[in-house]
Amino acid sequence: MEKCWLMEKEFNKIKKKLLHIIKKAADLGLNEAILSYGNALLNVIGIKQNSKEAGRYIKMAVDEGDTNAMCIYAVMLKEGSGVFIDEKEAVQYLKMAIDKGNADAMHEYAKMLDEGVGVKTNMKEAEN
Numbered sequence: 001m002e003k004c005w006l007m008e009k010e011f012n013k014i015k016k017k018l019l020h021i022i023k024k025a026a027d028l029g030l031n032e033a034i035l036s037y038g039n040a041l042l043n044v045i046g047i048k049q050n051s052k053e054a055g056r057y058i059k060m061a062v063d064e065g066d067t068n069a070m071c072i073y074a075v076m077l078k079e080g081s082g083v084f085i086d087e088k089e090a091v092q093y094l095k096m097a098i099d100k101g102n103a104d105a106m107h108e109y110a111k112m113l114d115e116g117v118g119v120k121t122n123m124k125e126a127e128n
Contacts, residue, residue, distance in 0.1 A: 015046050034057055034061045034069075035057070035066055038057030038069070039058070041053050055076055055082035055083045059083075062093065067102035070093045071105040071108060073090075073093055078118065087112070094108055
């Protein structure tokens with residue numbers, strides 16, 4: 001049992017070192033690293049989550065045209081995770097990602113249409 005705990009502790013140290021390297025690459029402007037760092041701040045177990053900082057990096061990736069970042073940022077806007085809730089702005093980012101062919105954005109937008117979040121409920125459009 002103690003061996004597993006030690007392995008987990010070492011693994012967490014490695015994750016923190018990797019996160020530090022990814023942050024350096026993101027701060028140098030490497031597009032893939034920008035989104036990866038933002039995502040890690042939201043989702044990686046064993047790393048202190050920081051949704052506000054994550055929002056800042058994910059928005060940087062959005063500004064670089066990353067459609068996955070647009071989708072993630074839209075969900076953050078919808079839920080108020082690290083950013084102020086703005087459902088209408090979330091819809092705008094989803095539509096931008098949809099226009100570039102992002103399937104996840106299509107799914108999120110359909111959910112918002114179904115629920116009437118940020119847009120009027122429109123089952124016909126949600127089904128398309």
